[in-house]
Amino acid sequence: MNVAVVRFPGSNCDDDAFHVVGRVMGQPVRFAWHKESSLGAADAVVLPGGFSYGDYLRAGAMAANSPIMGAVKEFAEKGGPVLAICNGYQIACEAGLLDGALTRNASLHFECRDVHLAVEGKPTPFTRAIPAGRVLRIPIAHAEGRFVHPNIEQLEKEGRVVFRYVDSAGGTNDAANPNGSMANIAGTCNARGNVVGLMPHPERAAELILGSDDGKMLFASLIGETGRRV
Template sequence: MKFAVIVFPGSNCDLDMYHAVKDELGAEAEYVWHEETSLAGFDGVLLPGGFSYGDYLRTGAIARFSPIMNAVKQAAEEGKPVLGVCNGFQILLEAGLLPGAMLRNEKLKFICAPVKLVVENTGTPFTAAYDDGQEITIPVAHGEGNYFCDEATLKQLKDNKQIVFTYKNNINGSVANIAGITNKAGNVLGMMPHPERAVDQLLGSKDGLALFQSILSHWREKNAITS
């Protein structure tokens, strides 16, 4: 399996994402600059965290217009796994690939700490290696991670089982404790916590590795690859 790690001006978690899938997962990975227009040859797409375009206007608001985003949308429509973490999640929201919006943290402070998450749905390409209700430890690092949506959208997220991760203790004021959601098809995941920073016990937790293992296993099953 070959992953594209999208790099925007201001991305700063691209190295972590590359390390997670290349060195820890053992898959292929390649950096793709935001000015590229094609993702041909890639099986999965990763949008890392950081401060794309300096977070001017709103987080992710300018990055959504990058040339590569048309290819990201196409990959999503083709059913390929697309993962956006932190700023990547914000970009997916701005691009309309996921519903809702991101607000400043409730207490208006940047939060950088390991947090407890609850796995709410294991029936996705990103979570099959977890158990329902499992508590995992994944670090966060954001100032605008307060997920918001209206009541109608929240009902749809619940009805369609699109809420994948919630905070055990709501750290930023997010609606319904939401830490990560998918699109209705289940192949696009946005989450504020950083699984790529939790792939080895030396980092304090390796609970994030199962997310990447889930993606790889799903791809192998889908393509009938046994080794």
């Protein structure tokens, strides 16, 4: 599976994503520079974390309008799998690939720690292979991750809440919510399910030496999906 990792000025998890796809998962991977207008022969796209364009104006706002995003939108419209991580999630929301917005953490702090995630909602290319009821332990590192959406009920009804902050036992409560997100939402998908965004960093938890390899399951799900489209 050919994976393109989009690199914006200010991306800083691009190498991590590249490493996980290429070395850990053994898949062909390339960087796509933000000024490129084509993704090439990509079967999946990763929008990585970081501080694209220095978070000027709003996190993700500038990157959402960069040349490569036209190609990413076209790819997503055809059903191509897109994984948007942290700043990538902010970019995907700003670009209209996903609904909602990521706003300043309620704590006003940059939250950098492990969280627990419940995996829910409709099957997606990145969660299909994750066993039901499995709670993932994956780190977060963000200041703008409070998910806001004008119609949470609709999002829930359509099964588009994919990841939720929970405690280690899987319970949803305020203490498990690191940023004040509505309904403890950590990640969502589009109506079709092929675009998935989340604030936590699965690429930082894809090898046991890093303390957890739960994040690897997202990439393993994707690879199990080779050649199939949602």
